Amino acid sequence: MTKSNQNERVALITGASHGIGLELARLLLKEGWQVIALNRSELPKDDELLNGMLRTSKLRTYRGDLSDYASLRKVMEEIRAHETRVDVLYNNAGGSFSELLYSRQGRELHYELHTVVPYIIYNELKELLLQGDRPTVVGTSSNAAAMVKRLDPGKLASPESFKKLLGPYADSKLALSLWTQEHAVAAEAEGIRLLSVDPGGNNTIRSSNSGGLPLPVQLLMRLFFPPPTHGAARLRDGAAGAARHAAGTFVSKGAPRALKFRQHGPAILRQVDEIYRKEYLKQG
Template structure:
């Protein structure tokens, strides 16, 4: 197993044992900084030529308006754009495996998005709303481009879905981005992280009859709001990927990640 993380992972004995035995390999990057991410992906793609399942699990939900190193709103950058970058960059490695699966961790918060304009996600205007604003919109955008990209990935034999892990007690649900009433509820009613991890793992295993690109809640295919915007979101994130991650200002390849 290989993981790409920003911070050092837990020093639990079983984790340390897995690292020492080579069963767990850790790569480090600031996911909100394309230069840091590019460097890590170059190394990861070289050392991990075959990836059975690519889990895009990282997410942020700050309590205030923050921007990435590329000057885009942080939720949109980390929760929407970076999973696209990882999927594109590592697709050859996934296609070179047996399972050929991509799973994105999304959120049922997307069901509460009331207005959605793909062109404004990078630079939102008006009052900043953490959970049901920037965070929910970023997860909706993630699931929408997952749906729009599914057919193209399938030509490489890759299947993909986005899935909600449900309400779990994580650093994110304990952060300033959670409205205080919901934060109070989370302390007593939210499930331990292993429950959400189980749902994401189940999504990775796949189920008969689940269409490629689906959004899953408790294993059930759930329609996405603003589905008509899926292609527009895909165009937006793909444009960012092409302009900023694979080609520099002179038009030469700068950051394309080669799998082999």
């Protein structure tokens, strides 16, 4: 980052190559932010805004498979070596998968990407966040979390059954919001504000991939859901309004919402912290 850019705010967005993450990157760039994009896939090559921002280094990109800890460690090292601060971290990477899949570490993929990896990235980039202005971490959650009927923290990594959207996907988003709420007071004591935000319903279906969505939901999305710019604005507004909410708040439609199964927050936080300290760090 050059000296002349020190007054510009810096956002790091995971999963910024398509959908809500891509639109969030475009939105923040238009508003004068510097954006660090952390993706598994390449950015669109025909986007004039992104290409122009890449040339001026207002947009900087890093590539890695976040579900593979070897790849994640490498890209975290690259970011720490080349960046000087992060003001807002948007843990947005992930998706809704169509079948039961597992990460290289052997955990269910929704849980790995949506629940565990955001905790790892937050910890790995904490030093950059502490150099930032009003450092904030936003986890992309979902209103699907409100539809969870039963939650067993011990089965998140290896569920006994699979259901599209309302199975491991919803469980993992709820688990993200629960550890965020549980850890928020400790993070705030260090100067970092945590919250999770529901971007609402968005038509993020790509022609080549409908994701793990039931057919009726796909039809509803195509016909009635707004474009991903809608969700991007909600994430942006969530971070901008973080000071209005208590630490760890789950924000939906701009307002704080109660979380189900709050009694499981401590157990889920212990799980992700143990994975980070006993697996991710020790194998590095």
